[in-house]
Amino acid sequence: MDYKTMTPKEARMLIREGKITTHTSGMCPGYAQANLAVLPKDLAYDFLLFTQRNPKPCPILEVGDVGSRKLNFIAEDCDIARDIPKYRIYEKGILKGEYEDVSDFWRDDLVPFLIGCSFSFESEMIDAGMEIRHNTMGRNVPMYITNIETTPAGIFHGPTTVSMRPVPYDQIVKAVKVTGAMPQVHGAPIHIGDPAAIGIKDIMKPDFGDPVDIYPGEVPVFWACGVTPQSVLMSIKPDFVITHSPGYMLITDVKNVDLKYK
Amino acid sequence: MDYKTMTPKEARMLIREGKITTHTSGMCPGYAQANLAVLPKDLAYDFLLFTQRNPKPCPILEVGDVGSRKLNFIAEDCDIARDIPKYRIYEKGILKGEYEDVSDFWRDDLVPFLIGCSFSFESEMIDAGMEIRHNTMGRNVPMYITNIETTPAGIFHGPTTVSMRPVPYDQIVKAVKVTGAMPQVHGAPIHIGDPAAIGIKDIMKPDFGDPVDIYPGEVPVFWACGVTPQSVLMSIKPDFVITHSPGYMLITDVKNVDLKYK
Secondary structure, three states: OOOOOOOHHHHHHHHHOOOOOOOOOOOOOOEEEEEEEEEEHHHHHHHHHHHHHOOOOOOEEEEOOOOOOOOOOOOOOOOOOOOOOOEEEEEOOEEEEEEOOOHHHOOOOEEEEEEOOHHHHHHHHHHOOOOOHHHHOOOOOOEEEEEEEOOOEOOEOOEEEEEEEEEEHHHHHHHHHHHHOOHHHOOOOOEEOOHHHHOOOOOOOOOEOOOOOOOOOEEEEEEEOOHHHHHHHHHOOOOOEEEEOOOOOEEEEEEHHHHHHO | OOOOOOOHHHHHHHHHOOOOOOOOOOOOOOEEEEEEEEEEHHHHHHHHHHHHHOOOOOOEEEEOOOOOOOOOOOOOOOOOOOOOOOEEEEEOOEEEEEEOOOHHHOOOOEEEEEEOOOHHHHHHHHHOOOOOHHHHOOOOOOEEEEEEEOOOEOOEOOEEEEEEEEEEHHHHHHHHHHHHOOHHHOOOOOEEOOHHHHOOOOOOOOOEOOOOOOOOOEEEEEEEOOHHHHHHHHHOOOOOEEEEOOOOOEEEEEEHHHHHHO
16 A cells, blocks of 8 residues: 555545554645544533634644534544544543544544644645754654643643754744744744743753754754643543544645645 | 723723723724623533634634633733623523623623624734725725625534725735734635625625725725624524624724734
């Protein structure tokens, strides 16, 4: 199977049929991939308000209808309970297990949230001639818990997590412009320069992901990260949550380039 | 009293004390004014999702906390039940009355939605050297119900209402850029040119507001309008809703120019 040339819909069908079980990195290049968080309706209002108040760490691509496994906008003929290769279910904040299909666990009160992902803006940065260091080094992007509090909403609150990419001085403006044009996938950086200014003690010791080299003449640039809503969600230990398993995302029908014109 | 030089906070205090009872047009120039819709919590999830799915007609400046008359972000020391000069209360879609103070009607389950307003982008258009025809003619902006359906959410659905401003050919790009930079106050136009293409039969017979002249060499340009969420809300005839009275808005602490950098 050639993951590079199939359409997102073809990829989702193969995932649904159990013929693709791998992580989705590199699949259907040019199309946005989305994080998943499925919550019971009684938590959904507070979480939706949290995303409204914190659009940079929590850029919503779609919120599904209550109880529906179909999506309306970003993925045609999608079954959100089967079209992701690997799911996680958490009960009271504890990982219950990983599943290739969560349709047996689906309930009429569940609301799926699809959240934009930095893969989309990295794709645009690469097209603009920029190097993505963690790609070059074959590593995961470094992520850090900052001292920047999110804006609370109802029961949800907590610190902002950021991802970091080193950028040469003469490309900082370009990095701001390219990513700032894509507010649905985290948008412009939230900090440029001294890590200590946002509470990061050691740039070589990320809280998640892997460290990357920063060369002379480069500055660490920090973007709000989709781990933020996940960690904020987990910290309140809800009775029941379904998420994607890290790296196993929903492949959407939305082209990254079209996220610039929303 | 000089409405041009007082701060938004001073204006809100004078409104709260009953010393300002007029409409708010022209007050505190440079600061954003906001539309108000207050809904019971049981409708708030669907309405918040409706605004998420329809950001152009429903640009949210702030959603308050459930039951709270304070705002957290756009107006310091605000009492949302008293700081607007004139309110309306609707019961089952019928206007119950107009009030200068709705604190006696406040309930623990009410959620205030503050929605951006085209005054903000008009102010930026004027600064950019553009004429706003309805201002020149001393009229209200013309508004039209279109054949463009909003994206439904829960119980909410209905057509998009637009406002229209004539723009000379050589300023169309400028009009798109200036307003496109302000997504929190309706953003870029949703249609440029032939009114029939969006279901408008007679440009000189708006559904709301007043007609304005369109000169040779000018094109009608259409922006999503804040009347959309109001009419969508009213069409479902909820048991209880508080809104501002048209023209009597909340004066916020947010500078229009800062809406470009959100």
